Amino acid sequence: MNIMNEQLLEEIEQAARDKSTDLDLSEAGLTFLPAQIFQLSHLEWLTLDDNQLTFLPPEIAKLSKLKRLELGENQLLTLPPEIAQLSQLEALYVDDNHLAMLTPDIGNLSQLKTLNLRGNQLIALPSEISQLPRLRELDLSHNRLIAMPPEVVQLAQLRELDISDNQLTAISPDIAQLAKLRDLNLSNNRLTDLPAVFSKLSNSLKELDLSNNELTILPPVVCQLTKLRELYLSENQLENLPAEICQLSKLEWLDIRDNKLTSLPQTLSQLSELEWLLLEGNRLPIPPNILEAAEEPEEIINFYIKTLNSATLESKL
Numbered sequence: 001m002n003i004m005n006e007q008l009l010e011e012i013e014q015a016a017r018d019k020s021t022d023l024d025l026s027e028a029g030l031t032f033l034p035a036q037i038f039q040l041s042h043l044e045w046l047t048l049d050d051n052q053l054t055f056l057p058p059e060i061a062k063l064s065k066l067k068r069l070e071l072g073e074n075q076l077l078t079l080p081p082e083i084a085q086l087s088q089l090e091a092l093y094v095d096d097n098h099l100a101m102l103t104p105d106i107g108n109l110s111q112l113k114t115l116n117l118r119g120n121q122l123i124a125l126p127s128e129i130s131q132l133p134r135l136r137e138l139d140l141s142h143n144r145l146i147a148m149p150p151e152v153v154q155l156a157q158l159r160e161l162d163i164s165d166n167q168l169t170a171i172s173p174d175i176a177q178l179a180k181l182r183d184l185n186l187s188n189n190r191l192t193d194l195p196a197v198f199s200k201l202s203n204s205l206k207e208l209d210l211s212n213n214e215l216t217i218l219p220p221v222v223c224q225l226t227k228l229r230e231l232y233l234s235e236n237q238l239e240n241l242p243a244e245i246c247q248l249s250k251l252e253w254l255d256i257r258d259n260k261l262t263s264l265p266q267t268l269s270q271l272s273e274l275e276w277l278l279l280e281g282n283r284l285p286i287p288p289n290i291l292e293a294a295e296e297p298e299e300i301i302n303f304y305i306k307t308l309n310s311a312t313l314e315s316k317l
Contacts, residue, residue: 084108130154176200
């Protein structure tokens with residue numbers, strides 16, 4: 001619900017009187033930022049989500065103590081160079097806007113740990129983004145990337161990377177440089193394989209999402225990612241799984257829904273940590289009522305092996 005102008009200004013004035021460190025003006029119907037906001041020099045957290053802002057004025061630099069700035073769901077076409085003067089900024093959310101490019105000055109945000117650029121129109125990143133030494137979380141999902149931006153692999157502290165819902169057909173081997181990466185989302189792209197050097201992520205990677213790509217076989221390197229706890233492979237064109245999948249001994253969640261599987265490797269039974277197994281939408285000889293018990297993977301696997309053994313025994317009679 002829109003906040004009336006009087007209410008909005010009163011809220012800003014109240015924040016000034018209280019020397020508040022956070023101010024939430026989301027869903028306030030803003031088309032521009034009132035000048036009074038820039039007098040709140042003590043602000044550390046400013047939320048401006050879900051307005052109709054088309055630009056961010058240079059005066060944003062006056063909020064020099066900001067640690068978190070949320071600009072999601074607006075109509076921003078660009079960010080001003082002055083944003084680089086927010087030297088204490090740790091989290092910047094510009095998701096669901098209309099950014100086609102980023103100001104190179106973003107590379108000066110030396111304290112930035114989280115950068116959310118989801119849902120824009122980016123086709124590339126400025127090279128200066130590689131100068132963000134503390135960046136741990138980067139969301140580039142729902143953009144127009146046709147290749148993984150080379151700058152990303154230079155972000156040595158990166159823990160979480162989301163490049164889902166783009167137009168990637170391949171992943172750069174240089175991704176192996178991200179030695180601390182724990183969570184990687186590559187879903188909803190056009191990938192058919194992964195580079196062999198992907199195995200260098202095995203010491204850190206715990207969650208990998210490859211769903212809705214164009215995989216016809218599971219890239220062999222996936223079975224070398226022995227620290228994986230969650231693996232998402234739904235909506236591909238997988239016809240089988242390799243026996244080596246048992247090497248993923250720490251796996252807790254395995255999603256292989258909506259593929260073309262007609263069989264399963266019996267080595268699945270060796271995944272002793274598995275808590276969820278999602279197999280619906282394949283061509284497996286397992287009835288729906290068994291498949292629905294995804295939280296009972298042992299029951300599903302035992303049923304399958306029992307069915308397989310019965311069929312083998314019958315064929316010998």
